[in-house]
Each structure stands twice: as C-alpha cells, then as structure tokens.
Amino acid sequence: MKQVLILGANSDVAKEALKMYVSRGYHVMAASRSTAALASFVQQEHLPGHLVTVRYFDAADFSSHHAFYDSLPAKPNIVLYAAGYLKDNTIAMHDWEGSFNMMQVHYCGAVSILNIIATDNTNTGLERIVGLSSLSGVRGRKSNFIYGSTKAAFTQYLAGLRQHLFARRVTVNVIVAGYIRSKMTAGLSLPESLMLEPAFIAGSVVNAGKRFTIVPGFKWKMIYQVLRLMPEKLVARLP
Template identity: 75%
Template sequence: MHPKTVLILGANSDVAKAAIVQYADRGYRIIAASRSTAELESFVQTGVPKGSNVTVLYFDATDFAGHGAFYRSLPEKPQIVLYAAGFQVPQEQALVDFEGSFRMMQVHYAGAVSILNIIATDPENPGLERIVGLSSLSGVRGRKSNFIYGSTKSAFTQYLAGLRQHLFPRKVIVNVIVAGYIRSKMTAGLDLPASLLMEPAFIAKAVVNAGNGFTIVPGWKWKLIHLFLKHAPEKLVAKLP
C-alpha cells in the first residue's frame, strides 16, 4: 500500500516529536515543519528510526503572508495534517504584556486559521483525509488562572468544530485533542500535580489513533475533569485556582 503523507505544523513541540516517531513507525512519509529547523533536524537524526522518510521544513505560524507560498512549496500534498504549534506566557504576564497575549492569539488561533484554510480549500488535494488540532482543557471553561491562554485554545477548538462541519461532505475528518497537563518544555518549571502529568508519547498516541469523533480527551482522569469543567455551576468553577 502506498504510504500516506503527514504534515506536522509546529513539529518541534514535544507532542509533535513523539507523533513523528509514531507515524514513522507506521511507515508514513512525514513533513515536519517548524521555526526551529536545526533542533528538529537534530531530533530526526537521533530520535527517529533509521530509514524513516522525514522532511524538515521551515514554518512560522505567525507569518500569515507566507503561508500560501509555504503550502505551495510542499514536496507533496498531505493526507493527514497535525497542527501542534504552541506558545504560552504566564497569566500574570499576559495581563500586562499585550505582545505576549497577542502572540498566543496568533500562534494558537490566527495562524491555525490561516494555514488550515489554505489546506482545507485546496482543490488540487482531493486526497486530504484528516486534520487534527492539538488544543487544551484550558479552553473548555474560562478560569481566572489562565483565561487568556485558555481563550486562544477555546477559539481554536471552535474553529475546528466548524471546519469539521464544513469538510463533512468531503468525508474529511477533523479531530481536536483536548489535552490536560503534559510533561513538556511549556510546563517545565510549573508547579503541577505529578499525578495529572501526561507524557508526550501518550498524547501523540491519541493523535495517531484518532478515530471519527471530534473531541478526544486523553487519560481517564482528564476525561472526568473535562466533564466537570463543561457542566459545573459557575460558583464552583470560580473557586478553582
């Protein structure tokens, strides 16, 4: 069977790197795109099985004007797309530093809309099968500890929900991975409960094995937290950190 091509945007994140390995293990061709191409090249050389078909390209989620040229330059059109670009500043900083807040908006939402619209509307790629977005439990409900970051993830999730409906007639599946705390570069140094931290490979497995459903919440503990956040009364949510 002819191998499929996976395009991973924001491929230098810990989850994306784990996804590269898992897709490579299954024989996929991989286009890994990131601003940090040198670091990504090093990872491919040392962390990916020998003989894997991985191409590293430069991609900047905030370079909206360049997204069209980036997509047109791809060596081949993807059947699967993973948007995993991420950026975060602490809530205290985001409240007083609009540049940090704005960059989160650009990376998580505006950049995703820009490049995914281009991919989803390409009439020359009838083989597109799936788009997966890496979102967050932080986007399920506004909370005082992280509502600026969370709002950018919420917008991303809602965009994906609408994109799923738009692409339904073409039988293109859109999934959103609603993840809790991940042991990663972005959470390093944060005081998080060890019992709730998930490994990047665990999240990547949910990406690679994504089925037909829209919302995928990895981990049974986080499934319970997700339900609570969606349905708990405002007065209870307001008491959360």
C-alpha cells in the first residue's frame, strides 16, 4: 500500500487531495496544526479510518520536525507540502510577524521538513514530492510581493531539490496555482471567471506526471506565460 504524507493537510486543496488518494486505496498521513478539524473532516466524509492517520505538524516549529518525521507510522512514498498562510501585503509591510509567518510557513518550514525527508536515504520507496506554490511567485507585483516572494523562494527550492533527487529517481513537482476558491481567499475581491475549485487543483496534484511546473487551468497557463515574458515596465503597471 502506498503511503502519502500531506503537510498542511487542513488546507482546502489538501483535503480534496486526501480524498482522492484514499479513493485510490493509499494510506494518507494527514498532518496539520488543526488535528481536531482534520479528524472531523475525515469523519464527515466517511473516509475509512484504516486509510487515514492524523498527525500534529507545525511548519514553523522547526525544532520539532525531526521528531515528527521519526514518529510517522510509515515512510512516505508521496509527499505533498500544502501549508499556507496569507497576510494582506499592505498590512504585512507594517507587520513583521505577519510577513515572517508567511516566510516560515511557505519557505523555511518547507525547507526544514523536506530536507529531512529528502536526505533519508533509508526510505528507498520515496517516489514523489509535490509542492503547492502560486503564480504570485512568478513576478514581483506591488499588490502581493511579500507573499509572492515566499512562493518564489519555495518554487526555486523545489527546482533545486528536483535536481538533487534526480539520481534517486524521485520526481519533484511544483503546482503553480492561480486564484483558488478557499478559506484563505475568502473575502478577497477576485475575478470570478478566474477562480478555480480546490478539487480541480487537487486533481493536478494527484495526477502529477514528470513535468516540474504544473499550471492548472487553460486560462492560468496563458497568464503564466504572459507574466514570465512581460517587460518589467509593463509589470510595474500591474496592480
């Protein structure tokens, strides 16, 4: 039976991915600070108890990561890092704790735990590591550059990790997602025509192939390419 470790498992995308992995008969170790909410979700969705294990995981508590990994009931074949935190850019400019928390959750915590997983050479069954990133990390924009910078750093880390693990034939993917209808974006004024459902993003996670960068949604694929190639003087005019 394949073992899946989901870090940040209480996110909307992660919960949809959890259901999809379980439907394939995989055992999922769902890790989050919100263990009660996760346990309630598993019960509400009538997911088989023998296929889901809930674990406490705090991305920002770096000193606990070794003990967390060592305590897992099985070594993972697949790892999904989906932990997320969003603070409005204007507020984050004056709120160091908010900015630092985004850095800890999206980058520092990811590097800490994924380094532990990636350097465990005894886990010969490790097949794939998937990171949930964002189009906000493609180019710096004045409306969200602090959040975007943490996602850009995460994406670059995954790119290097992919090369590092190449000899072990471990695939590393990054999901570069656009606007997701989730509790993290609730209340934000976002264009309805560009909103993606968590289940759609989760499908890209669960069905990830060999390609490193995966951009779910045709419209967002086009936006991704435009952002990458847009001259800086035009990027400066974006919100």
